Amino acid sequence: MHINHFAIPSDHPRARSLYIREMLVDGFRRGLVVPEGLIAHGRGEAYDYLLGERTTETAQRAIKAAAAMLLLSSRPVISVNGNTAALCTNTVVELAKVAGASIEVNIFYRTEKREMAIKAELELHGAKRVLGVGSKASARIPELQSERRRVDPDGIYAADTVLVPLEDGDRTEALIRMNKTVITIDLNPLSRTSRAANITIVDNVVRAMPALVEAARKLRGTMSLKKITDNYDNSKNLQESLKIIKGEA
Numbered sequence: 001m002h003i004n005h006f007a008i009p010s011d012h013p014r015a016r017s018l019y020i021r022e023m024l025v026d027g028f029r030r031g032l033v034v035p036e037g038l039i040a041h042g043r044g045e046a047y048d049y050l051l052g053e054r055t056t057e058t059a060q061r062a063i064k065a066a067a068a069m070l071l072l073s074s075r076p077v078i079s080v081n082g083n084t085a086a087l088c089t090n091t092v093v094e095l096a097k098v099a100g101a102s103i104e105v106n107i108f109y110r111t112e113k114r115e116m117a118i119k120a121e122l123e124l125h126g127a128k129r130v131l132g133v134g135s136k137a138s139a140r141i142p143e144l145q146s147e148r149r150r151v152d153p154d155g156i157y158a159a160d161t162v163l164v165p166l167e168d169g170d171r172t173e174a175l176i177r178m179n180k181t182v183i184t185i186d187l188n189p190l191s192r193t194s195r196a197a198n199i200t201i202v203d204n205v206v207r208a209m210p211a212l213v214e215a216a217r218k219l220r221g222t223m224s225l226k227k228i229t230d231n232y233d234n235s236k237n238l239q240e241s242l243k244i245i246k247g248e249a
């Protein structure tokens with residue numbers, strides 16, 4: 001990865017945030033990220049700033065519920081777009097192993113070249129089987145017009161639970177209509193995806209993904225999974241995240 005270290009002094013007060021930006025820019029140069037992805041990241045950054053650039057206790061509760069949900073699922077799938085590939089391919093692969101999930105490439109601005117680049121990036125980090133690329137995305141999500149409707153019949157189409165980091169609202173709602181459980185990671189607690197998903201982790205994917213791996217590792221083989229998911233309340237969780245942003249909590 002080419003990170004412009006010279007431009008960012010390590011003692012810069014915003015060094016961490018600037019490094020994450022560089023990861024996106026590097027992903028853009030390598031053909032993983034679309035220009036629109038850089039803009040989407042900017043919006044995420046603004047929310048992250050307001051949340052204190054930390055995994056809040058509220059997000060941690062959602063992470064625990066998400067880990068339990070993935071472990072309870074019989075066909076969990078992690079959906080990977082350009083930004084996710086640039087920021088956390090290694091933890092996507094780790095989570096897939098720990099939670100027994102499949103990995104599928106699913107992008108909004110679809111080109112075969114970028115699908116292949118994201119697949120190659122996942123394989124470089126140890127993914128054995130990457131779904132949803134090229135002619136493998138032969139199934140369709142009903143009532144969805146965007147290129148995200150094209151999914152793998154062995155992956156998202158047949159999944160009971162789908163983890164969709166940085167997702168657009170249309171597909172989240174379409175997946176819910178297909179009776180799938182949707183887990184998202186989205187820094188904006190007001191987004192349509194955040195409100196439609198069953199479990200919303202309001203946190204940066206860069207922090208949330210490793211925390212999710214850790215939580216799944218801890219919970220694997222324990223008996224309390226169903227209790228954790230039953231006791232989780234997503235609307236309450238979103239309200240709490242909003243209060244943190246407004247400085248009321």
Ligand code: PTJ
Pocket residue numbers: 033034036037038040041042043044045047081082083087106107108109110166167168169185186187188191203204205206
């Ligand atoms: O790779 P593609 O073609 O699938 O395109 C990916 C983007 C991100 C461009 C596409 O999915 C898109 O346009 O997304 P949206 O509708 O802008 O939604 C992105 C959401 O993710 C917004 O609510 C952002 O606040 C949030 N977000 C951005 N960066 C992060 C984030 N959430 C968590 N971690 C981030 N690093």
